[in-house]
Amino acid sequence: MRTLTISTKVRESLVDITGKVAETVAQSGVNEGICLVYAPHTTAGITINENADPDVAKDLLNYLGKLVPADFPFLHSEGNSDAHVKAMLLGSSVTVPVTGGKLAMGKWQGIYFGEFDGPRSRRCIITVLGE
Amino acid sequence: MRTLTISTKVRESLVDITGKVAETVAQSGVNEGICLVYAPHTTAGITINENADPDVAKDLLNYLGKLVPADFPFLHSEGNSDAHVKAMLLGSSVTVPVTGGKLAMGKWQGIYFGEFDGPRSRRCIITVLGE
Amino acid sequence: MRTLTISTKVRESLVDITGKVAETVAQSGVNEGICLVYAPHTTAGITINENADPDVAKDLLNYLGKLVPADFPFLHSEGNSDAHVKAMLLGSSVTVPVTGGKLAMGKWQGIYFGEFDGPRSRRCIITVLGE
Numbered sequence: 261m262r263t264l265t266i267s268t269k270v271r272e273s274l275v276d277i278t279g280k281v282a283e284t285v286a287q288s289g290v291n292e293g294i295c296l297v298y299a300p301h302t303t304a305g306i307t308i309n310e311n312a313d314p315d316v317a318k319d320l321l322n323y324l325g326k327l328v329p330a331d332f333p334f335l336h337s338e339g340n341s342d343a344h345v346k347a348m349l350l351g352s353s354v355t356v357p358v359t360g361g362k363l364a365m366g367k368w369q370g371i372y373f374g375e376f377d378g379p380r381s382r383r384c385i386i387t388v389l390g391e
Numbered sequence: 392m393r394t395l396t397i398s399t400k401v402r403e404s405l406v407d408i409t410g411k412v413a414e415t416v417a418q419s420g421v422n423e424g425i426c427l428v429y430a431p432h433t434t435a436g437i438t439i440n441e442n443a444d445p446d447v448a449k450d451l452l453n454y455l456g457k458l459v460p461a462d463f464p465f466l467h468s469e470g471n472s473d474a475h476v477k478a479m480l481l482g483s484s485v486t487v488p489v490t491g492g493k494l495a496m497g498k499w500q501g502i503y504f505g506e507f508d509g510p511r512s513r514r515c516i517i518t519v520l521g522e
Numbered sequence: 523m524r525t526l527t528i529s530t531k532v533r534e535s536l537v538d539i540t541g542k543v544a545e546t547v548a549q550s551g552v553n554e555g556i557c558l559v560y561a562p563h564t565t566a567g568i569t570i571n572e573n574a575d576p577d578v579a580k581d582l583l584n585y586l587g588k589l590v591p592a593d594f595p596f597l598h599s600e601g602n603s604d605a606h607v608k609a610m611l612l613g614s615s616v617t618v619p620v621t622g623g624k625l626a627m628g629k630w631q632g633i634y635f636g637e638f639d640g641p642r643s644r645r646c647i648i649t650v651l652g653e
Binding site: 392427430433458459463465466472475476479480482483484486514516 | 555613619
């Protein structure tokens with residue numbers, strides 16, 4: 261298990277953590293198995309999507325903002341309920357197969373830490389299981 | 392593996408099952424690994440979010456109701472298609488890292504069973520993997 | 523690990539792959555554990571939902587189309603940003619418990635490969651872990 265620390269810079273962002281996850285898999289010594297990437301937060305999540313054209317990540321964030329506007333009359337009084345909903349829609353983790361000692365991801369896929377209530381110091385827990 | 396039985400009381404609710412999951416991890420003898428919490432249903436799901444302020448769970452349910460209104464002209468004739476969509480948006484499981492024999496969750500995180508077509512008797516399957 | 527090849531026929535579809543996943547679990551020799559079903563794509567995902575009444579899958583696709591219309595003014599110029607958002611909402615994988623050498627799924631559950639930018643030749647990576 262390895263814990264990454266991520267300093268997010270703005271209220272909402274998708275931070276590409278693929279390289280750090282790949283590094284952790286390489287160091288784990290696991291050849292065949294799975295890798296769990298987990299966000300121990302309630303206003304942040306993890307998702308996998310394209311990391312070739314940076315406009316895709318912008319579209320994902322923009323569209324989440326359209327789906328879940330911050331000014332909806334939420335009950336929770338901290339003003340970040342939209343971030344809780346977005347974290348729910350993304351999910352708190354992704355799991356990726358590991359084969360040949362590497363993440364078995366698609367050519368265009370990247371792993372993103374989704375920040376919805378930054379800027380903050382965040383953590384991300386990476387667990388590699390297998391043999 | 393352990394199967395929880397959950398009696399939901401109303402059509403829609405987020406039932407906090409963190410304590411039962413933690414108990415299962417403690418009993419499993421697994422020190423380092425992962426815990427899969429799975430809902431074997433198609434109108435219920437599992438999610439992780441804040442369990443400190445109860446208004447957050449209410450906001451999540453209310454907002455899901457806004458995103459997926461029950462009166463949309465769905466084809467499926469049982470009148471619970473909104474529940475199927477909500478289950479899809481949540482996902483049927485969550486996976487949490489286990490370290491030191493415990494769930495490696497964030498301070499504010501709880502695990503919720505999301506009921507969208509209750510009241511019913513539901514099940515939740517908990518699997519702990521590792522060493 | 524086994525990689526399925528899936529030929530999707532139209533732009534959007536939910537392809538039932540439950541039988542192939544069950545077959546892979548049976549061949550794996552794993553009795554107790556988990557099965558990860560992973561889509562190595564950025565405009566496709568995996569979800570679990572009802573596969574008894576085919577109207578449910580149609581409702582899920584229709585409603586995703588309502589939640590994420592293709593004609594929103596996205597930045598990404600390939601015209602498939604709605605597919606990227608839908609992939610994010612579904613998630614790129616599902617994980618199912620395995621017990622007694624079989625998928626521990628609910629009676630009405632099926633595993634769907636969600637295509638949002640077809641027709642294409644797609645892959646799906648199945649990993650079974652446990653003993």
